[in-house]
Amino acid sequence: MKRDLMEILCCPMCKGDLVxxxxxxxxxxxxxxxxxxxxxxxYYPIDDGIPNMLPPELRx
Amino acid sequence: xxxxxxxxLLEQVCGFSSPKPSKEQYSxxxxxxxxxxxxxxxxxxxxxxxxxxxxxxxxxxxxxKLLGAEKVIGFDDDRDALEIARANxxxxxxxxxxxxxxxxxxxxxxxxxxxxxxxxxQVKGSDRxxxxxxxxxxxxxxxxHNAGSAEFIKKFISPSVITEHILIDFPIKRTFRxxxxxxxxxxxxxxxxxxx
Numbered sequence: 430m431k432r433d434l435m436e437i438l439c440c441p442m443c444k445g446d447l448v449x450x451x452x453x454x455x456x457x458x459x460x461x462x463x464x465x466x467x468x469x470x471x472y473y474p475i476d477d478g479i480p481n482m483l484p485p486e487l488r489x
Numbered sequence: 490x491x492x493x494x495x496x497x498l499l500e501q502v503c504g505f506s507s508p509k510p511s512k513e514q515y516s517x518x519x520x521x522x523x524x525x526x527x528x529x530x531x532x533x534x535x536x537x538x539x540x541x542x543x544x545x546x547x548x549x550x551x552x553x554k555l556l557g558a559e560k561v562i563g564f565d566d567d568r569d570a571l572e573i574a575r576a577n578x579x580x581x582x583x584x585x586x587x588x589x590x591x592x593x594x595x596x597x598x599x600x601x602x603x604x605x606x607x608x609x610x611q612v613k614g615s616d617r618x619x620x621x622x623x624x625x626x627x628x629x630x631x632x633x634h635n636a637g638s639a640e641f642i643k644k645f646i647s648p649s650v651i652t653e654h655i656l657i658d659f660p661i662k663r664t665f666r667x668x669x670x671x672x673x674x675x676x677x678x679x680x681x682x683x684x685x
Contacts, residue, residue: 434562434586437597441590479571482590487566 430480431458440466440473441482447473495552496523502548502577505570513607513615514570515661517548517633521605524657525631525679526552529603532681534629537600540564542592542619542626547574547585549603554583562586564595592622601629608635608677617645620682624649628684633659636676646682653681 432449440447445468453461464473464480474481481488496519504516526549529535535558541550544563551574554561563585565571571587578585588595606619616634623630624646634642636656643651659677663670 430586430588434588437562437595438588439596441594477572477575479568479575479587479589481568482588482594483566483568487591488568 430475430478434480438464438480438482440469440471441484442466442471443468445469490556492523492527495527495555496520498555498581499523499548499552501580502546502551503573504546506573507569509567513612514545514567516546517605518660518662519548521633521657521659521677521679522548522552524655525549525603525605525633526556528655528679529553529601529629529631529681530556532629534601534631534681538562538598540595540597540599540602540623540626542595542602542604542623543606544574544587544604545570547571547577547587549605550574550585550587551578551581551583553603554578554585555581560586562588562597562599564588564590564592566591592618595622595626597626599627601631602627603631605633620646624682624684630680630682630684632680632682633657633677634680636678638678639680642680642682648685650683650685651680652683655679 447464451462462475499519508514535556538560539553539558541563550563602623607615609615
C-alpha cells in the first residue's frame, strides 16, 4: 500500500485513527508493517502490501 | 483501448484458488468485465478515483486502471483472493491498491464504483450492502445483477436512479460441486446507477 491510503483507513472497531509502523518499504509502497489503534489496543497487519482491516476474530 | 483488446488483456487474470460458495466466489468473466468497463469508459466514468467493491481476484479494478483511471482501489474481505488480485495486477502492470476489509467498513470517496456483487443466490439479499455502500462512496455505480433485478434495484436505491441497463450473457464456469454443467450461461444485467 502507498502512504496516501492512510487517508481512508481507520480502525474497523472504533473508527478511530491508526498509527502506521513500517517494517519494509520499497520505492513504490509499504510492503510490510502494522496499523495500530491505541484506543482498542489492536494491530492490523500489512503483508505483501495489503492492509488487513478485518477485526481479529474475522481474520483467518 | 478497444473493447476486444481490453478483453484479451483481462483473459490473463487468474481466478480464485479455493472459491467459497457462501460468498458466491465465481470469477467475473473477461467478456463481462470488458463490457462493463468499456461502457463506463465511454460514459466518461473511468476517471479520477475508481473503487471495486468485492473485487475478488481484481479483474474490474485492474481493467479500470488499464483504461486510465488515476487511482483504483479494490476491496474484499477475502485475504487469499486479494493476494491473487495483487499478483494479477503486477502481471498486467496495473498500479492498483488492494485493501482487505468488510464491505460495510469501506471509507473514502470515489468518482465511480464498479462491482460484481454476489447475486444473492446462496445468501438472499447479499447484494444489498454492496449497493448501499457503493452509493455512499460515489456518485456513479456500475453493478452486475441477475437479469430481471431492475424493479428491486430501482426501489432499493431510491432516490438514486438507474440511468441505463444492458442485458448480457454471463458464463459461469463450473466452480462448485452443486454446479452441474461445465459452463452455464445465465442472463445478467449491467446497471448504471446515478446517485441523487
